Amino acid sequence: MKPHIDNVIETRGALILGAGVAGLFTALKMAPFPCVVLADEHPGVSGSSARAQGGIAASVGAGDTWQSHAADTIAAGAGLCDPEIAALVAREAPDRIFDLLRYGAPFDRAADGSLAVGREAAHSAARIVHVKGDRAGAEVMQALAHQARETESIRIIEGFHAIELAVEDGRIVGLFARTWHGPIQRLILIRACAVVLATGGLGALYSVSTNPPESRGEGLGMAARAGALIADPEFVQFHPTAIAINKDPAPLATEALRGEGATLVDETGRRFMPAVHADAELAPRDVVARAIHRELVGGHKVFLDCRKAVGAEFATHFPTVYEICREAGIDPATQPIPVAPAAHYHMGGIASDARGRTSLDGLWAIGECACTGLHGANRLASNSLLEALVFGARAAEDIRANTHPWHSRGTPPAPARSAAPPVPRSLREVMTRYAGLERDASGLSEALARITQIERAGGHEPSLLNMTATAKMVVAGALARCESRGGHYRSDFQNTAATGTRTFMTLADAERIAAADAAAPAGPARAAH
Numbered sequence: 404m405k406p407h408i409d410n411v412i413e414t415r416g417a418l419i420l421g422a423g424v425a426g427l428f429t430a431l432k433m434a435p436f437p438c439v440v441l442a443d444e445h446p447g448v449s450g451s452s453a454r455a456q457g458g459i460a461a462s463v464g465a466g467d468t469w470q471s472h473a474a475d476t477i478a479a480g481a482g483l484c485d486p487e488i489a490a491l492v493a494r495e496a497p498d499r500i501f502d503l504l505r506y507g508a509p510f511d512r513a514a515d516g517s518l519a520v521g522r523e524a525a526h527s528a529a530r531i532v533h534v535k536g537d538r539a540g541a542e543v544m545q546a547l548a549h550q551a552r553e554t555e556s557i558r559i560i561e562g563f564h565a566i567e568l569a570v571e572d573g574r575i576v577g578l579f580a581r582t583w584h585g586p587i588q589r590l591i592l593i594r595a596c597a598v599v600l601a602t603g604g605l606g607a608l609y610s611v612s613t614n615p616p617e618s619r620g621e622g623l624g625m626a627a628r629a630g631a632l633i634a635d636p637e638f639v640q641f642h643p644t645a646i647a648i649n650k651d652p653a654p655l656a657t658e659a660l661r662g663e664g665a666t667l668v669d670e671t672g673r674r675f676m677p678a679v680h681a682d683a684e685l686a687p688r689d690v691v692a693r694a695i696h697r698e699l700v701g702g703h704k705v706f707l708d709c710r711k712a713v714g715a716e717f718a719t720h721f722p723t724v725y726e727i728c729r730e731a732g733i734d735p736a737t738q739p740i741p742v743a744p745a746a747h748y749h750m751g752g753i754a755s756d757a758r759g760r761t762s763l764d765g766l767w768a769i770g771e772c773a774c775t776g777l778h779g780a781n782r783l784a785s786n787s788l789l790e791a792l793v794f795g796a797r798a799a800e801d802i803r804a805n806t807h808p809w810h811s812r813g814t815p816p817a818p819a820r821s822a823a824p825p826v827p828r829s830l831r832e833v834m835t836r837y838a839g840l841e842r843d844a845s846g847l848s849e850a851l852a853r854i855t856q857i858e859r860a861g862g863h864e865p866s867l868l869n870m871t872a873t874a875k876m877v878v879a880g881a882l883a884r885c886e887s888r889g890g891h892y893r894s895d896f897q898n899t900a901a902t903g904t905r906t907f908m909t910l911a912d913a914e915r916i917a918a919a920d921a922a923a924p925a926g927p928a929r930a931a932h
């Protein structure tokens with residue numbers, strides 16, 4: 404049955420869903436081409452962007468080169484990065500940092516006035532621009548939100564929860580969004596000449612995550628349900644050092660702390676990373692996360708010991724982490740911080756090209772919900788805000804050059820109140836237990852069966868369908884990839900294949916994998932999927 408639509412609005416220009424760094428930067432680069440930015444929460448505050456602590460990677464430091472940045476990106480990606488995409492991102496990175504400076508981002512400066520750069524894991528040079536130590540995300544978002552509000556061509560509408568893409572003759576022509584006016588829920592169709600998804604990641608589909616509740620993977624789910632090609636969905640990155648103080652989302656002890664020399668120790672003070680990897684605490688994220696996971700599964704506790712490396716400077720150099728620790732009764736200058744891995748970043752996403760275009764006409768995807776091929780199987784630290792900037796600028800240029808604003812019709816919606824349903828606890832538990840840091844065929848089969856049950860029990864609630872579609876893509880991709888690579892570790896296929904291929908699949912492909920799996924006999928036959 405078709406849902407009742409309370410209002411149809413035709414916007415004059417593009418419609419951007421999401422007001423994180425990807426959404427706002429795309430809107431700013433699009434000006435003076437008109438656009439509406441739609442978000443369920445307050446722009447500049449919602450999503451992961453405002454929580455980013457480390458900073459943004461760009462070869463702006465003395466002696467650094469974009470070639471070295473691209474090479475580090477490719478090395479971290481475990482054989483699956485698209486080298487052309489890595490090169491174009493690394494090449495364009497400094498210009499996007501200068502854009503942010505123009506928009507008012509207050510990046511830290513060195514004594515000589517040049518941009519101060521820090522070093523993070525798996526970067527061969529100091530190339531992370533930051534703000535007041537660990538406030539990069541919050542400060543950049545504040546600057547972008549301010550700039551967007553001052554820009555005439557940008558209209559920001561908050562309080563709307565998008566649930567479905569609108570498709571006409573095979574083209575995306577807008578989206579359906581829900582909102583609440585007092586006790587009354589309304590469904591609105593917003594039509595636009597171009598739709599940009601900038602909805603962020605999927606971490607909140609996991610029980611332990613650094614992502615806020617908005618990161619439910621709904622943009623990916625909406626695109627998948629409309630038939631879009633999804634790339635590399637199985638690759639989820641787990642941050643090794645979320646602060647283990649039973650908070651949701653789990654706060655982060657930024658990677659920059661290990662860059663400063665902080666060490667990982669167990670409850671006896673034993674350092675375990677030197678025995679695992681030559682780069683010890685600065686090894687790639689997946690290596691560090693799995694090493695911590697194994698220590699925890701082995702019955703140990705794990706701590707990040709910053710006493711020597713940061714010590715008395717903690718409060719001034721890492722004020723955000725310092726405050727979080729103090730609130731939990733820990734003084735990180737004198738006490739080790741308890742840590743555990745948490746779902747953090749989705750390398751996969753809606754397949755998109757160098758202009759941010761997806762496989763569906765009229766639909767672009769930018770930021771964490773997209774998959775450009777930059778990250779491959781594992782993201783290099785501080786490359787994700789950068790990816791949003793580079794492709795936000797490119798998509799904006801593409802839309803400006805190739806689409807034409809319409810005449811607007813209907814009354815633009817006034818800000819209202821969004822009520823996105825929470826991720827069902829059962830879904831979060833399934834993803835954490837079976838599609839987390841270590842996976843195997845029988846667990847992934849179980850996950851597919853349980854996701855289908857959760858979906859059926861929820862009727863046809865579109866928001867839930869978005870989440871289960873995304874969860875299914877992750878699990879089906881993981882089941883189909885019979886090797887371990889980057890962020891994807893199969894305990895039943897621990898080796899990495901000689902040559903890696905990227906995953907490209909639709910929701911229909913994932914459904915076929917689930918159906919074939921359900922029909923397969925249990926046991927070793929399943930493992931050979």
Ligand SMILES: Cc1cc2nc3c(=O)[nH]c(=O)nc-3n(C[C@H](O)[C@H](O)[C@H](O)COP(=O)(O)OP(=O)(O)OC[C@H]3O[C@@H](n4cnc5c(N)ncnc54)[C@H](O)[C@@H]3O)c2cc1C
Nearest residue numbers: 421422423425450451452455457458565603770771787788
């Ligand atoms: C704690 C933390 C620290 C990080 N540190 C760094 C770092 O130092 N450097 C780095 O490069 N990366 C970092 N990352 C990753 C980076 O922050 C994200 O990848 C990036 O911010 C994603 O930006 P985005 O604009 O794509 O999505 P988000 O910033 O997540 O924004 C998504 C937007 O979409 C909206 N939205 C989603 N679904 C809907 C819907 N159905 N209807 C309406 N609105 C919707 C949300 O409300 C939000 O406005 C960090 C991530 C976390 C969680």
